[in-house]
Amino acid sequence: xxxxxxxIDLGTTNSEVAAFADGQVRVLGPGDxxxxxxxxxxxxxxxxxxxEPARNQQALYPERTVRSIxxxxxxxxxxxxxxxxxxxxxxxxxxxxxxxxxxxxSLGVRPEKAVITVPAYFSDxxxxxxxxxxxxxxxxxxRILNEPTAASLAYGxxxxxxHTALIYDLxxxxxxxxxxxxxxDITEVLSSHGNNRLGGDDFDDLLAERLAQEFQKQHGxxxxxxxxxAKARLWWAAEEAKKKLSQEPYARIREEALVxxxxxxxxxxxxxxxxxxxxxxxxxxxxxxxxxxxxxQDSGRKPGDMDAVLLVGGSTRTPLVFNLLTERMAIEPRQxxxxxxxxxxxxxxxxxxxxxxxxxxxLVDVSPYSFGVSFLGERGGVPYPHCYKPIIHRNxxxxxxxxxxxxxxHPFQTRVDVQVYQGEDDDxxxxxxxxxxxxxxxxxxxxxxxxxxxxxxxxxxxxxVTSIEKATGKSKxxxxxxAMQAKSPEEIAAGKKxxxxxxxxxxxxxxxxxxxxxxxxxxxxxxxxxxxxEGLTIDAVAKPEVPGExxxxxxxxxxxxxxxxxxxxDREEAIDIHERIGAAxxxxxxxxxxxAYRALTELLFFMEGQIGGRPN
Ligand code: AMP
Numbered sequence: 054x055x056x057x058x059x060x061i062d063l064g065t066t067n068s069e070v071a072a073f074a075d076g077q078v079r080v081l082g083p084g085d086x087x088x089x090x091x092x093x094x095x096x097x098x099x100x101x102x103x104x105e106p107a108r109n110q111q112a113l114y115p116e117r118t119v120r121s122i123x124x125x126x127x128x129x130x131x132x133x134x135x136x137x138x139x140x141x142x143x144x145x146x147x148x149x150x151x152x153x154x155x156x157x158x159s160l161g162v163r164p165e166k167a168v169i170t171v172p173a174y175f176s177d178x179x180x181x182x183x184x185x186x187x188x189x190x191x192x193x194x195x196r197i198l199n200e201p202t203a204a205s206l207a208y209g210x211x212x213x214x215x216h217t218a219l220i221y222d223l224x225x226x227x228x229x230x231x232x233x234x235x236x237x238d239i240t241e242v243l244s245s246h247g248n249n250r251l252g253g254d255d256f257d258d259l260l261a262e263r264l265a266q267e268f269q270k271q272h273g274x275x276x277x278x279x280x281x282x283a284k285a286r287l288w289w290a291a292e293e294a295k296k297k298l299s300q301e302p303y304a305r306i307r308e309e310a311l312v313x314x315x316x317x318x319x320x321x322x323x324x325x326x327x328x329x330x331x332x333x334x335x336x337x338x339x340x341x342x343x344x345x346x347x348x349x350q351d352s353g354r355k356p357g358d359m360d361a362v363l364l365v366g367g368s369t370r371t372p373l374v375f376n377l378l379t380e381r382m383a384i385e386p387r388q389x390x391x392x393x394x395x396x397x398x399x400x401x402x403x404x405x406x407x408x409x410x411x412x413x414x415x416l417v418d419v420s421p422y423s424f425g426v427s428f429l430g431e432r433g434g435v436p437y438p439h440c441y442k443p444i445i446h447r448n449x450x451x452x453x454x455x456x457x458x459x460x461x462x463h464p465f466q467t468r469v470d471v472q473v474y475q476g477e478d479d480d481x482x483x484x485x486x487x488x489x490x491x492x493x494x495x496x497x498x499x500x501x502x503x504x505x506x507x508x509x510x511x512x513x514x515x516x517x518v519t520s521i522e523k524a525t526g527k528s529k530x531x532x533x534x535x536a537m538q539a540k541s542p543e544e545i546a547a548g549k550k551x552x553x554x555x556x557x558x559x560x561x562x563x564x565x566x567x568x569x570x571x572x573x574x575x576x577x578x579x580x581x582x583x584x585x586x587e588g589l590t591i592d593a594v595a596k597p598e599v600p601g602e603x604x605x606x607x608x609x610x611x612x613x614x615x616x617x618x619x620x621x622x623d624r625e626e627a628i629d630i631h632e633r634i635g636a637a638x639x640x641x642x643x644x645x646x647x648x649a650y651r652a653l654t655e656l657l658f659f660m661e662g663q664i665g666g667r668p669n
Contacts, residue, residue: 260294295371
């Protein structure tokens with residue numbers, strides 16, 4: 054018999070198995086697969102299906118498929134499945150057997166012992182049913198572990214000192230929030246709240262409903278009635294789109310030949326924005342925040358008493374969840390351990406310790422810094438071209454892709470420079486420039502031109518930055534080869550000196566020689582290579598609203614600070630525009646003011662060589 058003990062997250066929607074392998078706790082599975090849908094069924098020919106194949110037939114053959122069996126654990130109710138009667142522990146045992154098989158395929162040894170996690174609120178009967186499921190699967194359940202405790206172990210909070218954490222767990226079909234104190238191996242659940250009928254599946258339902266309405270509007274056919282296959286396809290498309298919207302501002306959904314009418318195939322084609330999607334799901338996310346408040350109240354703690362907020366469950370990848378929770382808790386939640394693997398990894402930590410391994414926490418590859426771009430925004434009520442918008446946030450697991458929206462700053466703008474920074478400060482100049490590129494050939498538009506900036510960071514520290522003109526799909530990309538490399542103290546000192554000089558020069562106390570600016574910002578710290586140009590390219594600058602007097606004066610002040618570094622003719626042009634602004638203010642001619650303001654913004658944009666962009 055081996056000393057192998059595995060940790061298992063037996064989830065409502067998905068399940069995973071983790072164990073100590075190659076020096077650390079890992080989630081195991083064949084090939085790239087790590088997540089087993091908690092679904093069991095029988096095919097038409099009576100063959101047992103566990104996981105993905107069962108999930109795939111669920112919408113079409115509900116009588117032969119069962120999902121979310123975890124909800125029925127502890128009850129005596131038998132489940133009729135493809136003509137067979139099975140108890141909830143028996144169905145769970147089939148999932149556990151499959152996970153044990155996944156562990157055997159990865160490790161070459163079949164596990165005989167396991168730590169299995171359950172929600173904090175599970176009753177004794179539900180815990181006993183979970184043990185029974187383990188026994189039926191041939192696994193000795195050495196410990197039943199609360200899920201929030203598993204999450205805190207994965208994050209390394211079982212290190213001996215005392216911590217208080219709020220664990221927010223939003224999965225596919227359930228939501229739980231717990232306030233826990235962790236001290237060494239002992240975790241006390243101070244309070245726990247939730248809704249075991251709320252999760253990402255509800256987000257899918259709302260989106261699928263929206264798609265069905267759109268299809269009905271386009272083609273006059275209601276796929277919700279009498280079209281089970283089309284309905285199932287819509288549901289899949291909705292889940293895919295939902296996941297896409299976690300990293301992109303838009304998702305395009307195209308389902309060919311969703312139904313036929315008079316022998317003619319009807320297609321669904323729709324683009325949905327993250328903003329629209331967030332409006333759909335917002336009430337559900339708000340309701341989870343009510344539970345957070347109640348859990349805090351019941352524990353007698355305030356948001357400020359939390360040492361950490363930990364995100365668990367696949368649906369916490371939804372940006373709205375992260376943003377609203379950050380607002381409510383006033384600290385940034387941690388999501389640096391993969392949210393859908395976190396509980397399994399925590400169970401794996403305990404399992405490894407019980408098997409005699411010295412494991413503190415799990416190791417994950419995360420981005421050590423934030424990466425973003427500068428844009429023309431406002432600081433202190435005046436336009437400022439070096440505002441910073443992070444696109445990739447630090448401590449996010451790798452690899453990852455994120456996209457944000459920006460807009461051009463003035464009508465008919467055809468080019469923009471993208472400056473890519475590494476760092477956390479909302480003033481881009483206090484961060485480290487890792488690359489820059491120019492986007493030219495934007496479509497001339499009178500109104501805002503929307504430009505997407507996509508960043509992809511891989512495990513080797515290769516950062517790809519792509520600008521995409523939304524209207525045409527034309528794009529330009531650069532690759533920064535060593536984006537995650539820490540800067541040497543000398544590089545940081547040199548950068549600080551440049552910034553200091555720039556600020557001195559802006560306040561007029563220091564006059565930099567021509568060429569110090571902006572050229573000194575052109576040298577990229579990361580090695581930039583592999584520029585690709587598909588057609589033309591983009592980027593963004595912020596759009597001035599109809600300017601007020603104060604904004605116009607701020608802009609003039611900014612350009613005055615650059616006078617001594619401008620070429621003669623640019624300076625003359627700037628002075629001419631200043632005079633036009635002065636005259637327009639004097640006469641109250643708002644159209645002339647807007648026009649002169651736009652001209653000065655354009656000139657400055659050119660001078661400063663900066664990308665702007667009003668982030669969404
Ligand atoms: P879990 O029960 O923790 O495995 O979470 C499963 C839920 O997470 C399902 O509803 C998934 O659709 C959802 N999910 C997985 N990945 C993402 C993502 N990138 N964005 C939003 N939801 C996701």
